[in-house]
Amino acid sequence: MPEMLYRKDADAVRDRLSRWWKDENIGRPAMVLVAKREKPLEDIPVMPKPEGWTTDSLADNLEYRLNILARTCNNSYYLGDAIPAAIPKIGTNALAQYLGCQAYAKSCTVWCEPYLEDYDGAEFNFNPDNYYWRFTRELIGKGLPLIKGKFMLQFPDLVEGLDILSAMRGPEQLNMDLLENPEAVKSAVEKITESYFIYYDKIYEMIKDESGGSYFWSWAPGRIAKLQCDFSIMISPAMFDEFMQPVLEKMTRRVDFCIYHLDGAVQHLDTLLKIDGIDMIQWEPGSLTERPMCPKWFPIYRKIIDGGKKVYLSTFKGLDNLRILKKEFKNDINRFMIKMPWLESPDEADEALDIVS
Secondary structure, three states: OOOEOOEOOHHHHHHHHHHHHOOOOOOOOEEEEEEEOOOOOOOOOOOOOOOOOOOOOOOOOHHHHHHHHHHOOOOEEEEEOOOOEEOOOOOOOHHHHHOOOEEEEEOOEEEEEOOOOOOOOOOOOOOOOOHHHHHHHHHHHHHHHHHOOOOEEOOOOOOOHHHHHHHHHOHHHHHHHHHHOHHHHHHHHHHHHHHHHHHHHHHHHHHOOOOOOEEEOEEEOOOEEEEEOHHHHHOOHHHHHHHOHHHHHHHHOOOOEEEEEEEOOHHHHHHHHHOOOOOEEEEEOOOOOOOOOOHHHHHHHHHHHHOOOEEEEOOOOOHHHHHHHHHHHHHHHHHEEEEEEEEOOHHHHHHHHHHHO
């Protein structure tokens, strides 16, 4: 495949990641390392921020969003197993916006306004004329020529299942629905899943590379997806098994590689470990003080590895923390994917690779 401006050895990286995803031993964990450049690689003028602009996830001002996209990788080195990529994002819960939610910016992110008053006659169909879908499609379509030969595009954060229904109904009402109208919830989630793959398939065909590989948090040699259910922090394991496990089983059969984003809801880990199609689990503690590298979480990582899955640690900081992780897990550290996005230099990336190799 053609080399990338921001990663000249991209083919070697993709070969190494292909082997890692397929459980071959590459002699270390997958290391997604990003370091600061002293000056941008390209001279791309920075457009002035539009008046009232609060977050770069807004589905607004296409010209400004394209300028952001083109500059995404400009100030970074991509090292280890990092493939450079930019996200044509419209916040989280993009699928909820495609299915009718109105988005609004708050606290530097994008939220969805619930609108679904009841399930009678509710539709969850693909709508080619939806504003947010048209914006995503145009952002990708016009963004691809800007980044061709330089870096990849990542899947936008579609989200699925109960999280989408929660965005459409509101979390309080959805909790009541689970008790009072469970069959309607199951039917709605099934329809949401079908719509998810209509959008997913269309985006995949736009962003896949020449080998058919795609990107979400990492490159993988095929169709990759990140699945989640942040709503599940509020429900019991029995409810998760009833309402969400069938969704995850079905969805993982339609992709090649799957990362599950586990945000605090550790009570559902046993169920997740039973789902064959989940390849890797990201533990996100939701704490500003006890980040993923905190030894407090090591028993969770051990359980994930012993359950036959890989572990993804994002926003990992500190070479000393990396040494502690290596000492604790020894050769099992090769079952980790570790993202260190704030390294000061390529030399620091080299040191990180030496620690774990």
